[in-house]
Ligand SMILES: [Fe+2]
C-alpha cells in the first residue's frame with residue numbers, strides 16, 4: 001500500500017530544512033517574497049555567498065537566456081532577469097550540486113533538458129522564455145528529494161526499475177502513489193515559485209492540454225523525452241517515456257519540426273555527455 005499522500009507531502013516540505021540546502025537559500029526566498037526588498041539588497045545578499053554567486057552567474061551565462069554580452073555581476077543578473085528567476089536560479093544552483101552527488105547522470109540530463117527547452121521555445125517563438133529553461137533545470141527535483149530523504153522507498157523503486165524494467169516514474173507511482181513531478185512541485189510551491197514554473201514540472205509525465213500552462217508543459221514534456229531518446233545524461237531508467245501526441249498538437253509541431261529541433265540539439269549540446 002502506498003503511504004499517505006499528506007504525510008509524504010509534509011516530509012517533502014521539510015526538505016528545505018536539511019543541512020544540504022544552505023540557509024542563504026531560504027533567506028533569499030524570504031527576501032524575494034517581501035515587497036520591501038530592493039534589487040540592490042537582493043543582489044548584495046546573494047553576492048555575500050561567493051560559491052552561490054559564482055554558480056548563479058555560471059547558469060546565467062550558460063546559454064539559457066541568450067544574452068549577447070556576458071553577465072558579470074549578480075546585481076546585473078537581478079536587474080535583467082527579475083526576482084523570481086534569480087530565486088529559482090539560486091535553488092537550481094544548489095539542487096544541481098545535490099544532483100551531482102546523489103544520482104549519476106541526472107545533472108547532465110537536467111542541463112540538456114534546460115537547453116532543449118530553450119531550443120523548442122525559440123523554435124515556436126514562445127512569448128516569455130525566462131521560466132522555461134529553469135523548468136528544464138528543475139524538472140526532476142523530485143528525484144533528488146526522493147534520493148535524499150527516502151532511502152528505503154528509493155531502493156524499492158530502483159528495484160522495480162531494474163527487475164520489472166519499469167519507467168522510474170511508474171515505479172514511483174507504484175511504491176509511493178505519486179511521481180517525482182508532483183513531489184518536486186510540493187517543494188517549489190513551498191518556495192512560492194510561480195505556477196507557470198511549478199505546473200509544467202508537476203505535469204511533465206502527465207501532459208494535459210487543458211491546463212493553465214499547457215504550452216510550457218508541452219515544451220518540457222517533449223524536451224525531457226528528446227533528451228532521454230538521445231541519452232543525454234540519465235533519467236534513472238533504461239526506457240523512454242511515451243510522447244503524448246496532444247503535446248505536439250498544443251505546440252503545433254510537425255515531425256519535421258521535431259527533426260529540426262533534434263538537429264539543433266545535436267549541434268548545441270555537444271558538451272553534454274551521452275550515457
Ligand atoms: Fe521526470
Ligand SMILES: [Fe+2]
Pocket residue numbers: 109113139140224235
Ligand atoms: Fe527528466
